[in-house]
Amino acid sequence: MSESRPISSPDEKKRTNPVTFYRQVVAELRKVVWPNQNQLVTYFVVTMVFVTVVMAIVSLLDLGFGRLAFWVFG
Numbered sequence: 001m002s003e004s005r006p007i008s009s010p011d012e013k014k015r016t017n018p019v020t021f022y023r024q025v026v027a028e029l030r031k032v033v034w035p036n037q038n039q040l041v042t043y044f045v046v047t048m049v050f051v052t053v054v055m056a057i058v059s060l061l062d063l064g065f066g067r068l069a070f071w072v073f074g
Contacts, residue, residue: 016024035043
């Protein structure tokens with residue numbers, strides 16, 4: 001019997017050189033749909049409002065649990 005090489009599966013990852021990697025990154029970035037300035041400002045404002053609301057909720061919960069802890073143990 002002759003020795004046979006193991007069959008490589010399609011899921012097996014192959015290593016690429018840095019130049020090929022860079023070319024693939026550039027090709028993928030060209031596919032990205034970049035937002036215009038109006039969309040960017042809108043996304044920024046929505047994000048800031050969401051973060052502010054979540055900060056307020058967490059702060060109120062922290063204040064409430066802190067007072068509850070002082071009431072129970074104090």
